[in-house]
Structure formats: C-alpha cells, structure tokens
Amino acid sequence: MKVFATAAALLASLSAHTSTAGYVTTSGTNFELDGKPFYVFGTNAYWASEITWSKKDLATIFSTMAKNDLTVCRTWGFADLNQTGTAPYNVVYQLWENGKPTVNTGDNGLGYFDLVVAAAKAAGVKLVVPFVNNWSDYGGIDVYVQQLGGKYHDDFYTNEKIKAAYKNFVKTFVKRYADDETIMAWQLCNECRCAGSGTLKESGNCNATTLTDWMTEMSAYIKSLDSNHLVASGSEGFMNTDKSVYLYSGPSGVDFDANLAIDSIDYGAYHAYPDSWGVSTSEAKSWGIKWIDDHVASGKKAGKPVILEEYGIKPLDSASYLAWSDQVYKAKSNMQYWQFGVKSLSTHDDGYAIFDEDELFSTVIATAAAKFASLSGSASNSSTSKSTSSNTASSVAGDASYATDDSSNEETETTEAPTATTATPSAVDASSDTAEESAGDSATGSGTEASADTTTQESATGSDSPTETTTNVPAVTTAPTSDKCAIRNRRA
Known part of the structure; x- marks a missing residue:
C-alpha cells in the first residue's frame, strides 16, 4: 500500500507540474x-x-x-553594469x-523585477522577457x-566560457x-546578429549556422530548466530566401x-x-x-505561431499601422507594437512611442486590440479592467515572493552574507537624463536595509567557467549614453 501511495503521490506531483x-x-x-x-495584440515597454x-x-x-x-507586454530581462558599459539609472540585474x-537579487535587481511581474499579474497581462x-x-x-577575454562580437555565440556565463544568468x-504563469515566453536575445553596436567588430566567420546552432543549444537549455514557458529567439526575423x-x-x-x-523554439518572432x-x-x-505575409507563410510551413513583436515607423503613420494590423x-x-507610452508618467518617447492619450492610440491601437480580443472569444478588457485596476495597487503593494534558492540543484551552495545597506532607487523619467523621484513609494522604500543573500554556483559547463554570485548591488544613477531605440536609426 505504501508503494502505491508513493506512486500516486508522484503521479499527482508530475501532473501538477505539467x-x-x-x-x-x-x-x-x-x-x-x-x-x-x-x-x-500587445506591446513593448x-x-x-x-x-x-x-x-x-x-x-x-x-x-x-x-x-x-493589450494582453502581452515585452520588457527587458537584462541590465548589465561594468566599467565599459553602464546599466541605466538604478536597475542592475548583473x-x-x-x-x-x-546577479543582483536585491531590491534594485531581480527584487524589482518581482514587482514588475506582480503588477503584470494583477492586471492580467502576460510578459515576454529577453x-x-x-x-x-x-x-x-x-x-x-x-x-x-573575447575579441569579436560574435564570440558570444561560440566561446564556451562566454556561453557558460550566459547560461548562469539565465x-x-x-x-x-x-x-509563474505571468510569463508568456523567454527569449534568447533581443535582435541577435553577428554584428552589434560597433563596440566590438564581427569576426567575419559568423553566419546563419553560427546563430542557429547557438539558438538550438540555448533554447534546449532553457527548456531543461523550465517546461512551463514558451521559448523564442527574439530576433528581427530576416529571411534567407533570396x-x-x-x-x-x-x-x-x-x-x-x-x-x-x-525543436525547442516554440514560435517565431519578427520585427518591422x-x-x-x-x-x-x-x-x-x-x-x-x-x-x-511572408512570415505568416513561414509559420504555417513550420506549423508554429508567429508574432510581429516589434514594429514602428517614423514619422508615425496611421495608414501603415492600420494596414499592418488589418493584415495580421x-x-x-x-x-x-513598439512602443507603449503612458502620458501621465512621461514615459520615454523614442519617436516610435504611442501614448495612451494619443489619437493614434484610440483610433488604431485600441481598436485593433479589441478586434483581436474578440478573435480570442473574450470580451474587451475595458469592462473588467476598472475593477482590476482598482485592486492592482493593493495587490502589488505586497512584496512578491519568489524563491531564489534552488534546493534541488546540487551544485549550489547557499551562505548567509552580512546585511548590506542599499541606496534607495528613484524612478527616472526616461525622456531625460536627469533622475527624478517616482510618484508614490519607491519600489524598495526609503532607507531600506536590504539583506544580501549570496549564492555562489559553478557553471553547468565545468569548473573553468566563471562563477556566479547573487547579491544586492548598490543603486546606479548614471544614465546610459544612448537608448536601445537609438539603434533604430541604423540600417539593417
């Protein structure tokens, strides 16, 4: 009987997990x-x-x-800080x-991302995270x-030590x-290419096989860690047919x-x-x-969904936005669409932003979103979101609780570190390079004493790989020299 009870419990556990x-x-x-x-029908923020x-x-x-x-929001799961490339403002994930x-698990790192996830969950919005x-x-x-110690931009895709470091962060x-069902999908990279911003050159040896092999390895790795969520590349979707x-x-x-x-890529992402x-x-x-049309056709051939997950045009052209949404x-x-803006919060405008109070938003974006919601067989969220939004602030006010210690990982050793004092992060108006205090309470509170739980683990690829430590990192208030969207001015 004990054996059968144990087996039943195991099956129940597996059923719950899957x-x-x-x-x-x-x-x-x-x-x-x-x-x-x-x-x-979603957006990027x-x-x-x-x-x-x-x-x-x-x-x-x-x-x-x-x-x-707007049912899905794509938002960054990266912000690295080092002597050659500063993270923006006061968020540092690594x-x-x-x-x-x-890896910063403190209040201005993954502790803050917890709050992002909690707010999205309270509103019923799914997240896509590169x-x-x-x-x-x-x-x-x-x-x-x-x-x-690499030399070229594309060493990222082939150097074993670099790949191990990426895996550790992931x-x-x-x-x-x-x-957490709030996450719709993990993405390997935002717009990965053989070439980057120009900080480092490409080797000349990188090609479609290089990136495809890297995506194959990394998507399978994520699937080995998490069977609940979808995985996508996050690329711009350039074709290789002509x-x-x-x-x-x-x-x-x-x-x-x-x-x-x-096999381990669940859907196709493309930009425009x-x-x-x-x-x-x-x-x-x-x-x-x-x-x-070409990307939808590719999706049908592969038997997988596709998403036009970033699109925009300068100057903003309602005719193009309307035609594209109708076609999809x-x-x-x-x-x-790229990208969402909230006028009352003065969120960043890179020239592509469509704010909630803009005429283009009401006439094209919100109208299209309602049509897509009807395709899903659901009524417009506008009728239910009023009650949702009234409860969201109180729902988010409670600290989101996420386990940072993986007791099933035999390679991980957890030790308690001394308490560290963290500078209080302040929200920054992304439309300027000056720091402003956010309206309402800071995500971490004023003068908070944050406990820094430090975890050191070996990379899955061996002892020659870099170690990873998770702790709380002091807030950074230096604005980046350029915005991610400044790249939009560069031709493909």
Missing part, C-alpha cells in the same frame, strides 16, 4: 490559454523593467494596458567586475565578450519565475526559417522598421504587408 492552466501554450500555428485560442517605478506607477502602467486589451558576474541585448544599451553581448532568472534582396539574404547571420525549425531598414516612405505600407488580423496571427 498542468498548463494559466500558461500560454501553442497548438499548431495558434497560441492557446487554458485550452482556448489566444490571439496576441522595455522601460518598465529598467527603471524602478513605484508600485503605484507599475499598477498604472499595466492596468492601462489591460483596459485597452554586475561584472574583473571577469566575474554577479535575456540579453545584441546592442550595447543596457550592457549587452559585448559586455560578456569584453569581460571574458538559470538564475528562469528558476526564479519557472512556476540573396538578391538584402532583408531576404540572411543578413548578419539571421535566418528566420532555420531558427523557427528548431522600414524607415530604419532602407525602405522608402512611399513603399513602407505595402512592404510591411508583404513582410507580414485577417491572417489570424499576432502582433506587439
């Missing part, structure tokens, strides 16, 4: 949520996780999305010093390469939220179809910035329609 309730899944070319179709907004402000950000049927990475930036803003790939992040057309010639090692064919990619203004609308809607596909 339950898809609350998690976004895939079924052929569609997403599903709780067994029902889930058509994504990278700044939500890069600035320590107050709990009240986070509640405003995500409840505003929810009441306008500190580098003399080749040693330190782990590293191809560009130098907020640290990025070149920080790993410089710190660990492991800490993923395990913290592996059982060498005579630049964006279809596999530029900088990106091959959308090859990446989508990877015609003004930055050399497409004339007069052709932008029609070019975007074809770009959408007709295809019953998915999209997330």
